[in-house]
Amino acid sequence: MDMVRTKDPAVRSLLIARAAHMLRVREPVTLRSLVDGTGVSTMAVYTYFGSMDGLWRAVRQEGFRRLATRLETVGKTRDPVRDLAALGASYISHALAEPDLYRVMFDAGFELEDPEQADQTLHHLVETVERAQSGGRLHAEADPLTLATQSWAIGHGLASLVTGGPLPHDALANGVPMLTALYVSNGDDPVRCRRSVARGWRDMAA
Template sequence: MARTKNPAARSLLIERAAQMLRSREPVTLRSLVAGTGVSTMAVYTYFGGMDGVWKAVRQEGFSRLAVRLATVTVSADAVRDLTALGSAYLSNALDNPDLYRVMFDATFDLEDSHAADQSLHHLVRAAERARDSGRFRGDVDPLELATQSWTIGHGLASLVATGPLPRQMLAHGVPLLTALFVSAGDDPGRCRSSVEQGWNLPSSPPCDDAPGEKA
């Protein structure tokens, strides 16, 4: 009889692989399952081997990002919404630093590249709305502007969520995005207000919490 797959075991191995990568531990078949209570055969059962693990780890990162972006509500202020999407992107990176580090390692393919494309499309649609409502110039390319917004978010996430800078540096996102959107044609005062409304990041964790440490 075929053995029933356990989704919890699959998730456990994905999280374990991401954490090991972040702590720069060598990830092998045996080290991945060590201490988990899961057998090495499970790696083949759930992923078809180690290459499948890396694909699944990358995919999980983008899947969680897609879920987070989908929680951003659409308002009458498209510039606020575009900022809120960038804020959600950063919040996801702060909550999932292990997975975030692996998401952009193109050594291994994604299980479903559509999920990654959909993340960017959230920003493209908000940029289109801002342009069509007159906040941005008519010649602004929504894809280009969305990519520039993503670049700002990715830079901050890389330096804070998985890098050397303190979380307070995330406040730089407000002037950076304001400058970008003003260059696209938005009114400076109105733009600043919209960006400040959309930029809603969680406060810093207590000082005695070690990075990546879980309660």
């Protein structure tokens, strides 16, 4: 009980990770099944999250928190198109590394604790699109949010199909031609664009 009373962050993280895993493997999630074998009581769920719904909100939030942390590691270079591809590859890397949390991130049945943190992950792409426009790589009249959303959709589609099982890992290579086609259609030079996208994709994959 002391562990619960002092709100040990490790307990909170343990319950979040266990809940996400149980969803992924389709185990029934109840108060008792959640804490079974963890060494904490069912009261821990109420102590840390208030309710089971609070737990699921925290699980979703944790996914976006980790994604935001990963995207922040993508350094800015003189080539914003390379950086856009690197952000996409980093997004997919997060999905592959955190498949349990990734699945729950997009379950709209549970609200987020901090929606702004989720919005911030998209802002990384918006900001990079704006840099590409300022540098003359992409059409200035294009809407940055629309382009960022289209880039996100490509990464999300590939990540979902690979982590979900229908497509093999090798299918991720399709990200290079798909992103290249998107950015070329919005003004970038075909040869230069493919080179930039391939470099960003490769750098983050490595």
